[in-house]
Amino acid sequence: MNTKPASRKPHSVSVVVTTFNWPEALAKTLRALAAQQTLPGEVIVADDGSGPATRDCIERIARDYPIPLHHCWQPDQGFRAALCRNRAIAAASGEYVILLDGDMVPHPAFVADHLAAARRNTFVQGMRVLTDADGRDRLLASDAYTLGFFDPGIRRRRHALRLPWLSRCIAAVSPNTSLKAIKTCNQAWWREDLVALNGFDERYEGWGREDVDLAVRAIRLGLRRRSLRFAGLASHLYHPERHDGETSANDALIFETKHGRHTRSLLGLDRHLETPGQASLADLASSAGGEHANAA
Numbered sequence: 493m494n495t496k497p498a499s500r501k502p503h504s505v506s507v508v509v510t511t512f513n514w515p516e517a518l519a520k521t522l523r524a525l526a527a528q529q530t531l532p533g534e535v536i537v538a539d540d541g542s543g544p545a546t547r548d549c550i551e552r553i554a555r556d557y558p559i560p561l562h563h564c565w566q567p568d569q570g571f572r573a574a575l576c577r578n579r580a581i582a583a584a585s586g587e588y589v590i591l592l593d594g595d596m597v598p599h600p601a602f603v604a605d606h607l608a609a610a611r612r613n614t615f616v617q618g619m620r621v622l623t624d625a626d627g628r629d630r631l632l633a634s635d636a637y638t639l640g641f642f643d644p645g646i647r648r649r650r651h652a653l654r655l656p657w658l659s660r661c662i663a664a665v666s667p668n669t670s671l672k673a674i675k676t677c678n679q680a681w682w683r684e685d686l687v688a689l690n691g692f693d694e695r696y697e698g699w700g701r702e703d704v705d706l707a708v709r710a711i712r713l714g715l716r717r718r719s720l721r722f723a724g725l726a727s728h729l730y731h732p733e734r735h736d737g738e739t740s741a742n743d744a745l746i747f748e749t750k751h752g753r754h755t756r757s758l759l760g761l762d763r764h765l766e767t768p769g770q771a772s773l774a775d776l777a778s779s780a781g782g783e784h785a786n787a788a
Contacts, residue, residue, distance in 0.1 A: 502610050502682070504533045505603065506586030510573060510676075511594030512540045515549035516632060517729045518594040522553050522561070524637040525592075530604040532590070534560040538580035541568025574692035574702040577676070581686055582764035589686060592726065593677040596620060597631060599638045599654060599725035606680045606724050608656075609663050614716045615685065615707075618678030618724040622647040628730040639727055652725065659723035667716035676703040678726050685715060691761025693745070700740030705749045705757070713755040 507525055511518045518537070525535050535557075537550055547563065554561045564580045566572065581589060590606050592598065599605075609616050621638075623631060627645020631637075639645065641652045689709050696702035707717065740746075 502588035504586040505588040506584035507532045507535045507590045508580040509592050509594050510538045513542045515546045524598045528603045536562045536580045538576045539565040540576040571698050574696045575694045578691040578761045589683050590680045591676045595729045596726040609720050614718045616680040616718045616720050618720040619651045621651045621727040623730045655722040669711045674704050674707045690756040693757035694759045696742045698741040701742040701746040709755045
């Protein structure tokens, strides 16, 4: 864990967007990131095996994208979000990394709010506005990047309120060790903390628990969670869930982590970082107009 002054803000930020075979949603997410009040330094699409339609979507958007847009792809061998995110984090050049899912549409102040909430020795857990099918369709069909508190088609309406002054008050007293509602769909980390933790544990395959595993190890390392409420807004585009949310094939792994002592993942980020004899980071994330990067 670093010991630099907690008040120093990140000098650069990368946004990692995880996706799988939903190019319409990804296009909305990428356009919303291009319309940010504070642009990130780069966007990296962490693609867990999507087909050609997603590649074509990224190539089309990249033609006039205002910042570097990279496509980090791996073959479809099942749900491998931990591996996918690690490869994108390895390729990231930013000092700060915001994790966002490709079915999340960020508010225009999303990046600015995350940067305002960044503090050393913490990670930031954001919230999500849940849409229903009607809200999803309205958002996808419009030029807007957010739904208001009184708009139809959303649930968890309190998460649609952006109140920066209240967000600052909550964040000032929020650093804690809670594992409640840990979700990488809207989360932010200092990259050097992710390196110290060896990123996500790639033994987690299939849906679930790789995000909680990272948070457990981070808290054990001495990091604290900051909850970003009433800022850093992002709307989740409705889709039928592919899991029951209660059980996971990875439950045995998360039990092992919670009852262990390790802080570094046992199979993680260091496999993708540049070392003699390995590909450079530039080779891990090709620009959208280039070839797909191969899985590690």
